[in-house]
Structure formats: C-alpha cells, structure tokens
Amino acid sequence: MPAHRVTVLVGSLRRESLNRKMARALAGLVPDRLALDEVPIRDLPHYDADLDADPPAPWVAFRDRVRPADAVLFVTPEYNRSVPGVLKNAIDVGSRPYGKSVWSGKPGAVISVSPGAIGGFGANHHLRQSLVFLDVPVLQQPEAYVGGAAKLFDEQGRLASDATREFMTKFLNAFADWIALTGRR
Amino acid sequence: MPAHRVTVLVGSLRRESLNRKMARALAGLVPDRLALDEVPIRDLPHYDADLDADPPAPWVAFRDRVRPADAVLFVTPEYNRSVPGVLKNAIDVGSRPYGKSVWSGKPGAVISVSPGAIGGFGANHHLRQSLVFLDVPVLQQPEAYVGGAAKLFDEQGRLASDATREFMTKFLNAFADWIALTGRR
Amino acid sequence: MPAHRVTVLVGSLRRESLNRKMARALAGLVPDRLALDEVPIRDLPHYDADLDADPPAPWVAFRDRVRPADAVLFVTPEYNRSVPGVLKNAIDVGSRPYGKSVWSGKPGAVISVSPGAIGGFGANHHLRQSLVFLDVPVLQQPEAYVGGAAKLFDEQGRLASDATREFMTKFLNAFADWIALTGRR
Amino acid sequence: MPAHRVTVLVGSLRRESLNRKMARALAGLVPDRLALDEVPIRDLPHYDADLDADPPAPWVAFRDRVRPADAVLFVTPEYNRSVPGVLKNAIDVGSRPYGKSVWSGKPGAVISVSPGAIGGFGANHHLRQSLVFLDVPVLQQPEAYVGGAAKLFDEQGRLASDATREFMTKFLNAFADWIALTGRR
Numbered sequence: 071m072p073a074h075r076v077t078v079l080v081g082s083l084r085r086e087s088l089n090r091k092m093a094r095a096l097a098g099l100v101p102d103r104l105a106l107d108e109v110p111i112r113d114l115p116h117y118d119a120d121l122d123a124d125p126p127a128p129w130v131a132f133r134d135r136v137r138p139a140d141a142v143l144f145v146t147p148e149y150n151r152s153v154p155g156v157l158k159n160a161i162d163v164g165s166r167p168y169g170k171s172v173w174s175g176k177p178g179a180v181i182s183v184s185p186g187a188i189g190g191f192g193a194n195h196h197l198r199q200s201l202v203f204l205d206v207p208v209l210q211q212p213e214a215y216v217g218g219a220a221k222l223f224d225e226q227g228r229l230a231s232d233a234t235r236e237f238m239t240k241f242l243n244a245f246a247d248w249i250a251l252t253g254r255r
Numbered sequence: 256m257p258a259h260r261v262t263v264l265v266g267s268l269r270r271e272s273l274n275r276k277m278a279r280a281l282a283g284l285v286p287d288r289l290a291l292d293e294v295p296i297r298d299l300p301h302y303d304a305d306l307d308a309d310p311p312a313p314w315v316a317f318r319d320r321v322r323p324a325d326a327v328l329f330v331t332p333e334y335n336r337s338v339p340g341v342l343k344n345a346i347d348v349g350s351r352p353y354g355k356s357v358w359s360g361k362p363g364a365v366i367s368v369s370p371g372a373i374g375g376f377g378a379n380h381h382l383r384q385s386l387v388f389l390d391v392p393v394l395q396q397p398e399a400y401v402g403g404a405a406k407l408f409d410e411q412g413r414l415a416s417d418a419t420r421e422f423m424t425k426f427l428n429a430f431a432d433w434i435a436l437t438g439r440r
Numbered sequence: 441m442p443a444h445r446v447t448v449l450v451g452s453l454r455r456e457s458l459n460r461k462m463a464r465a466l467a468g469l470v471p472d473r474l475a476l477d478e479v480p481i482r483d484l485p486h487y488d489a490d491l492d493a494d495p496p497a498p499w500v501a502f503r504d505r506v507r508p509a510d511a512v513l514f515v516t517p518e519y520n521r522s523v524p525g526v527l528k529n530a531i532d533v534g535s536r537p538y539g540k541s542v543w544s545g546k547p548g549a550v551i552s553v554s555p556g557a558i559g560g561f562g563a564n565h566h567l568r569q570s571l572v573f574l575d576v577p578v579l580q581q582p583e584a585y586v587g588g589a590a591k592l593f594d595e596q597g598r599l600a601s602d603a604t605r606e607f608m609t610k611f612l613n614a615f616a617d618w619i620a621l622t623g624r625r
Numbered sequence: 626m627p628a629h630r631v632t633v634l635v636g637s638l639r640r641e642s643l644n645r646k647m648a649r650a651l652a653g654l655v656p657d658r659l660a661l662d663e664v665p666i667r668d669l670p671h672y673d674a675d676l677d678a679d680p681p682a683p684w685v686a687f688r689d690r691v692r693p694a695d696a697v698l699f700v701t702p703e704y705n706r707s708v709p710g711v712l713k714n715a716i717d718v719g720s721r722p723y724g725k726s727v728w729s730g731k732p733g734a735v736i737s738v739s740p741g742a743i744g745g746f747g748a749n750h751h752l753r754q755s756l757v758f759l760d761v762p763v764l765q766q767p768e769a770y771v772g773g774a775a776k777l778f779d780e781q782g783r784l785a786s787d788a789t790r791e792f793m794t795k796f797l798n799a800f801a802d803w804i805a806l807t808g809r810r
Contacts, residue, residue, distance in 0.1 A: 083303035112301065116341035117334070118268035149302070150385040151750075153337065155344025156301035162334045162341075187772055191746040195569055195706075196381050200335040202568065202580045207622075211575040217742055252577075252621060336565075372587055376561040380521075380754055387753065387765045392807075396760040402557055437762075437806060453673035486667065486711035487704070488638035519672070519717045520755040522708065526671035526717075529710025566751050570705040 073105040074249045077139040081146030081157035088219040089183045093145045095229045099239050103246040111160035122167045129163050136172045141249045144180045148193035177252045178206040179245045181214040189215030207252045258290040259434045262324040266331030266342035273404040274368045278330045280414045284424050288431040296345035307352045314348050321357045326434045329365045333378035362437045363391040364430045366399040374400030394433045443475040444619045447509040451516030451527035458589040459553045463515045465599045469609050473616040481530035492537045499533050506542045511619045514550045518563035547622045548576040549615045551584040559585030579618045628660040629804045632694040636701030636712035643774040644738045648700045650784045654794050658801040666715035677722045684718050691727045696804045699735045703748035732807045733761040734800045736769040744770030764803045
C-alpha cells in the first residue's frame with residue numbers, strides 16, 4: 071500500500087526558522103506510511119477575488135500541487151497571537167474559488183513551534199477554527215504546542231533530545247492513523 | 256483641537272469589496288473629531304524576519320505612514336472563519352522589528368462586514384486576540400458585526416438605510432470618545 | 441446493527457429554551473442509526489477537585505450515564521459570547537478525575553441556537569476548543585449556527601419550515617456518518 | 626483619594642488552588658491605589674433565566690457586592706482549554722437580567738495561572754471574548770500567563786521569587802493606571 075502523501079506547510083519564511091527545522095526533523099522521523107511534501111508558500115500573491123478569473127501562475131501551481139495530496143500538516147509559529155499572514159494567505163489561496171477548495175475533506179494536523187513558553191497556542195487554535203470551515207478533520211490528540219524551541223535542535227538541525235523525538239514520532243503515528251481512519255481513499 | 260488621525264485598514268483587495276464600500280461610506284459619516292486615512296496593504300511583501308536588516312521599500316513606507324497616526328480602525332471580511340491573510344500580513348509587517356511596532360498604544364476598533372448572516376464574527380475576534388499582544392486598547396461596545404452587507408449599499412455605494420447610517424455614526428462617535436480617553440496625546 | 445447512542449447536552453436551563461426545543465425537534469428527525477439521550481445538567485454541583493475523592497452523587501450519576509454512550513451532541517445558546525457556565529461545568533465534571541474523562545474518543549457535534557443573527561458562533565467555537573483537549577473528534581461540516589431561532593418553531597414546538605427540517609436532517613445524517621467513521625466500536 | 630475597589634474572582638474552588646494562592650499573594654503586593662475584594666462564587670446556583678423574576682438569594686448578594694466596585698480582576702485556571710464552568714457561571718449571573726449587568730463599563734484585567742507551561746492561555750482569551758460583549762475594557766499589556774505555578778509559592782503561600790513578585794507588582798500598577806484612565810468615576 072502506498073504511503074499517504076502529506077502536504078506540509080511551514081508558517082515562517084525565515085531561513086533559520088525553528089518551524090522549518092522542525093519540518094525537516096520530522097522528515098527523519100516519519101513512518102513509512104507517510105510521505106511528506108513541503109510546499110513553499112513564499113511566492114503566492116495575496117489572495118484577491120478579482121484575480122480568480124485569470125489566476126496568477128503561483129496560485130495555480132500551488133493548488134495543483136496540494137490538490138492530489140491525501141492530507142495536510144501545518145507547522146507554524148505564532149505571530150501576534152495568531153497565524154502568520156503568509157500562512158493564512160496560502161490557506162485562503164487554496165480555498166478559492168468557491169466550490170474548488172483544495173483542502174476539502176483532507177485530514178489535517180497542527181504543530182505550533184515557538185521560542186517562548188506558550189508554544190504557539192494562539193496560532194494553533196486560530197488555525198483549527200479555519201479548518202472547521204474548510205472541512206478538514208483535524209487530529210485532536212496529542213496536541214503539539216512546542217515551546218522553548220530554540221534549545222531543541224543541535225548544530226546539524228536535528229532534534230537533540232530523545233523525549234522530543236519520541237513525542238514527535240508518536241504524533242506522526244497518531245496522524246497516520248487519523249489519515250487512515252478519516253481520509254477519502 | 257486637531258482631529259485624531261485614524262489609520263484605516265481594509266481587509267479585502269477586491270475592487271467591489273463590501274468592506275471597501277463600508278470604509279468609504281464611513282468617510283461620509285465621520286465626525287469632525289476624526290480624520291480617516293485608508294492605508295493600502297496590497298503591495299506589502301510577506302513578512303520575513305530575514306529582511307528586517309534591509310526592509311523592502313513598501314514595508315518602510317507602510318510603517319512610516321502608520322506610525323504618526325493616533326488610532327487604527329480595521330474594516331475586514333472573514334476569510335475561512337478568520338482574518339484574511341493579506342490583512343494579517345499588514346499587521347505582522349507593522350509589528351516588526353521587535354520593539355519597533357507601529358501599533359503599540361494606539362487605540363483601535365474593529366468592524367467586520369460580510370454578505371452572510373454571521374457578520375464576520377470569527378475574523379473580528381481573531382483580530383482582537385492579536386490586538387492584546389500589540390497593546391492596542393480596543394473599543395468594546397458597540398460591537399460591529401455587519402451581516403447581509405450585499406444589500407446595504409445603493410448604486411453609488413452609499414449606505415442605503417437610515418438605521419445602518421445611524422449605527423455607524425454611533426460607532427464612530429464611540430470610537431472618537433475611546434481615542435480621547437485612551438490615546439497617548 | 442443497533443443505533444449509535446448519542447448523549448445530548450442542552451446548554452440552557454430555561455423551560456421555554458430555544459435550544460431545548462431544538463433538541464426535541466431533532467428527536468423527531470433523527471435517523472434510525474442514532475438514538476438520542478438528553479442528559480440533564482441542572483443538578484451538577486460546580487466542579488471542585490477537593491470533591492474528587494468522595495464525589496457528589498449527581499456527578500457520579502452523570503458520568504455513569506454518559507460513559508457508555510457512543511457519541512455526544514451539544515445544543516447550546518451563547519451566553520456572553522461563549523459557552524454557558526452551566527454547560528461548561530457539565531463538561532468539566534465529565535472530564536475528571538484526571539485520566540477518567542467520559543468524553544475521550546467519543547465523536548462529537550455542535551449546534552448553536554440563538555434568537556440573534558450570529559447564531560451562537562462564539563459559543564460554538566469555544567466549545568470546539570475544549571473538545572480538542574478532550575479528544576472528541578468533531579464534525580466539521582455542515583456547521584450549525586442557527587440564528588433567528590425565535591421564529592423557527594410553531595406552537596407545538598416543531599420546526600416550522602421545510603428548509604430547517606431538511607438542514608437538520610442533513611446535519612444528523614452527516615453526524616451518523618461521522619460516528620460510524622471515527623467511533624470506537 | 627480613596628483606593629479603587631477591585632472585585633477579584635478566582636476561577637477555582639479547590640482549597641489549595643494555585644489561583645487562590647496567587648490572589649492572596651497579590652493582596653500583599655497591591656499598591657495603595659487599589660483595594661482588592663475577593664468575592665466568592667461557589668454558592669451561586671447555575672444561571673437560569675426562569676429565575677430572573679424571583680432570583681435566588683446568592684445571586685442577589687453577588688450582584689449587590691460586585692455592583693459598587695470600580696473594576697474587576699479575574700484570576701483563573703484553565704479547564705479543558707477554556708474558562709472553568711464555575712467562573713463562567715458567575716459572569717453569566719452578574720450579566721443578567723438584560724440591561725442590569727453589573728460588569729458594564731468596569732475596567733478589567735485577567736491573570737491565568739497553571740501548573741503547565743502554557744499558562745492558561747486558552748482560558749485567558751476566552752474570558753477576553755466575553756468581556757467584549759460585557760463592555761469591560763481590558764488591560765492589554767502586560768499579559769499574565771503564569772505557567773509552572775506549582776513551583777512559584779513557598780510553604781507560607783508567598784511568591785518565592787523576586788522576578789515573579791516584580792512582574793506582579795508591575796501588572797498591578799499597570800492595572801491601577803488602566804482603571805484611572807478608563808474607569809467611570
């Protein structure tokens with residue numbers, strides 16, 4: 071049985087982003103049942119309904135790459151107690167035009183990563199509110215609020231502690247089970 | 256005494272946006288105590304901390320235009336039960352670099368406008384959560400969830416009903432009082 | 441195959457509550473696959489961890505009645521833009537003591553009912569945030585924000601319009617499918 | 626000038642509650658400008674609109690004690706990612722009957738206290754959403770998400786670290802300034 075294809079969206083554009091490091095570390099932990107595909111969001115013009123009739127090429131490419139995926143994983147920082155604008159824009163672009171959302175019915179999961187103690191709780195739950203409307207059934211447990219993240223990675227960008235690797239492995243397996251349970255194929 | 260200068264941010268880029276119509280209608284109702292300045296957000300590149308050292312010209316221009324304002328008014332649709340990415344990006348750009356946020360201490364108010372019944376409640380309150388972190392004291396009452404908005408405007412884009420004009424006038428006067436009470440000058 | 445047993449919690453205590461009317465109207469629309477059981481919450485003392493060692497009889501009875509159910513349906517008004525205290529207390533009582541939550545793994549759904557236009561959006565989504573922690577997978581679509589509810593019922597308390605009956609029938613069938621997909625038996 | 630009278634509501638009923646300890650520790654740090662009055666919420670029957678015509682004595686006593694206060698301070702744990710039912714019930718009781726809310730116009734502040742890392746963020750912001758409707762202008766900064774709270778108190782229940790005492794003193798002074806700025810007298 072082929073692996074579930076999982077679109078990964080990283081909410082930060084920064085090269086040394088803790089969230090990008092997390093996404094890459096996950097790639098080393100992921101069970102065979104999942105195939106992660108990080109889809110870049112940097113080049114997506116701001117959503118504007120006036121462009122729906124003749125959409126910008128990056129919108130088309132983004133939608134075409136996400137559409138065939140089986141599931142979606144968000145790895146995001148918190149900006150100003152909510153979802154970074156750049157990530158929300160990618161969600162908005164993927165959701166349109168009306169009736170053609172690429173998200174509909176894809177199982178989802180959320181990891182929020184932050185240097186602070188709170189672990190991106192505000193971003194995590196604002197994202198979940200959007201996913202209700204987008205008809206993305208979201209993994210409830212375990213929740214992943216990853217705080218103090220500046221200390222989690224070694225110089226090669228690997229997760230330094232066994233406990234974090236174990237938690238993330240458990241998270242990915244729970245997500246794989248969730249996709250198997252609620253996915254459409 | 257000069258009028259309070261109010262930055263107005265409109266969360267939709269669409270030409271015929273109901274929110275833009277609302278922002279323009281407000282300009283015809285605003286008391287002398289307030290001077291509204293709609294600041295465009297379309298051309299702001301996505302926030303990326305790697306660019307803070309040498310920020311894009313549109314970021315600099317946006318921050319320079321907002322910084323001297325006395326207050327900020329958000330007029331926004333709801334996209335996918337939250338704040339449009341393009342508006343959240345403008346907030347993120349204005350909030351950075353750390354310690355130089357243009358929002359800090361400016362009194363704020365939120366109007367959400369939607370063709371649906373719910374009136375953008377999800378966007379309105381997600382925005383309010385960000386404004387806690389940004390140290391923007393927000394007008395609590397009256398709340399402005401403007402639903403069924405497609406029917407509110409006449410062909411010239413004016414608010415068609417006395418009741419809506421009266422509500423919005425009341426809202427703007429409450430906001431002017433709020434700025435006088437909590438503003439920094 | 442026996443019907444899925446669904447605990448129904450109504451968030452209002454008022455005799456003529458629109459939410460109670462809705463819960464009763466649902467009983468007349470429910471497909472054979474579901475058996476609804478409205479569990480009263482009025483007599484539950486406020487949750488207090490000091491009582492866990494020797495819990496009040498109404499807590500024990502509530503937990504014992506909810507535990508064997510297959511799923512949970514919330515029908516709730518919005519009080520002060522959030523979940524009524526009395527309903528949140530029932531959730532808190534059911535979630536304790538730690539490790540013995542009666543909610544864990546039960547599929548859930550939320551209907552918010554309000555006389556106003558917004559349809560209890562704030563209560564609906566605050567409830568969903570709790571259900572993440574409680575490991576209740578929640579039906580995402582259709583969302584049920586029922587506004588203008590004072591006009592929905594006839595003098596016998598039945599749903600007066602075909603459109604509302606059809607929507608609620610669709611909602612209940614989607615919930616039955618969701619229970620079949622994500623439930624534990 | 627007399628001190629501002631501040632109603633303090635503690636969201637936990639447990640005798641050894643970390644939140645109660647915090648409320649008591651605050652009493653030792655509070656500036657002369659504030660007079661704290663912890664109002665008990667344990668004995669308030671669940672809100673039920675049918676009782677408005679002949680309200681239970683504890684409702685009347687609670688409303689009478691809160692009404693003359695100048696401001697309100699919430700010190701609360703997070704239960705199931707939201708406000709404890711018992712605290713939300715006190716808010717609901719104080720808000721009714723319609724048009725007679727005891728909260729309206731009183732400046733407010735929120736401290737969330739938790740043994741976990743996240744510091745009650747979910748409860749803190751759900752509470753803030755209610756306070757919009759209740760017309761309580763809320764202190765935005767500093768935010769007070771107090772995590773790891775089991776280690777904060779010594780055996781006499783005092784705040785053990787200088788850093789925490791300093792933060793809380795700063796918080797209380799900011800709240801006193803906020804009351805002076807936005808209060809009604």
